[in-house]
Amino acid sequence: MAQKDHSGPLLFEMETATARVIGPDGNLIERSIQVRIHPVTGRKCRITFARKKEKEAGTDALPGPPPDADQQQRCPFCRPQLFRQTPTFPTQWVPEGRLVRGRSVLFPNLFPYGRYSGVSLFDDNHFVEIGTADHGSYLDSILNCRRFLSLVRTRDPDAQFAGITQNHLPSSGGSLIHPHLQVHADRIAGNHHRWLGHRAATYFEATGRYLFSDYLAHERTAGDRYVGRSGRWEWMAAFAPEGFFELWGILPGVLSLMDLSDSDWHDLVTGILNTQRFYRHLNRNGYNLGLLSVEAPGSRLEMRVVLIVRSNYDAWVRNDHTGYEVMMGDMATFTSPEETAEMARPFWR
Numbered sequence: 001m002a003q004k005d006h007s008g009p010l011l012f013e014m015e016t017a018t019a020r021v022i023g024p025d026g027n028l029i030e031r032s033i034q035v036r037i038h039p040v041t042g043r044k045c046r047i048t049f050a051r052k053k054e055k056e057a058g059t060d061a062l063p064g065p066p067p068d069a070d071q072q073q074r075c076p077f078c079r080p081q082l083f084r085q086t087p088t089f090p091t092q093w094v095p096e097g098r099l100v101r102g103r104s105v106l107f108p109n110l111f112p113y114g115r116y117s118g119v120s121l122f123d124d125n126h127f128v129e130i131g132t133a134d135h136g137s138y139l140d141s142i143l144n145c146r147r148f149l150s151l152v153r154t155r156d157p158d159a160q161f162a163g164i165t166q167n168h169l170p171s172s173g174g175s176l177i178h179p180h181l182q183v184h185a186d187r188i189a190g191n192h193h194r195w196l197g198h199r200a201a202t203y204f205e206a207t208g209r210y211l212f213s214d215y216l217a218h219e220r221t222a223g224d225r226y227v228g229r230s231g232r233w234e235w236m237a238a239f240a241p242e243g244f245f246e247l248w249g250i251l252p253g254v255l256s257l258m259d260l261s262d263s264d265w266h267d268l269v270t271g272i273l274n275t276q277r278f279y280r281h282l283n284r285n286g287y288n289l290g291l292l293s294v295e296a297p298g299s300r301l302e303m304r305v306v307l308i309v310r311s312n313y314d315a316w317v318r319n320d321h322t323g324y325e326v327m328m329g330d331m332a333t334f335t336s337p338e339e340t341a342e343m344a345r346p347f348w349r
């Protein structure tokens, strides 16, 4: 690739190509396409700057509430249905059946994706618009996930591939609009667990240092993708985004979800809510969140949370994964990470 920025063993690669076409008015038009390879994930992405000018449909204003925003009586996550319509854990594992922390209730996923699959509700609010979530209930929900993972770890130490994820609204994959997190643990690694765990381990073997710490150190110095901090978490736009307005929060040197302090969890939620307010400012109402860990002795994978904007949940909005992403395997976004960071920074002040 044309432009290579070395930071020790990490390589930040990018190359810009130009496509030349004759416009409808007969004049030459030049369009830049930037290709980047992420030094951590090894994955390639494209930034098609021209498409930014083509105003995306459905983003002039934040879409209104979804049609079922007032259907509390039909929602299995609203009370009192919650206690009748959701499953419980075996009593020898969780005597009270469901895990309760503050306003959050956590129960098994009726449609599991792996051996241990839970749903953690924030509270009894059926619809919460992006950027307006309550810090306390978010914190209760994520700490409930931590407790679930801690129980799994005691019960089945081989289920070491853990994750906390969120789909906000159906455009991001959410099946119910009632806000909740998913919590996962499995003996079988997800693709990202497998790759990142291997990459962090081989990086440590070769250098004696941690992968995400070194990545963060580079981004802190480079500065143009760095967004800010919330406690020990540091936030930045991903160098080679695989989703729109992709932000990463890194907690350097922490290798297990069990090793976060109370203030780390609190500060994680602060950063997540800052990100949501940033997305709301862009008139986006759907996003995904993911925090993965390998809960195994000797894992070298540090804590990193990822948030990406998804297509708006509104009538006739196009999906953000086109034939190009699905068939070519390269995500194409329209905004440079440096511009994303610039737009996000005010939400960390």
Ligand SMILES: [Zn+2]
Residues within 6 Å of the ligand: 072, 075, 076, 077, 078, 125, 126, 127, 178
């Ligand atoms: Zn509900």
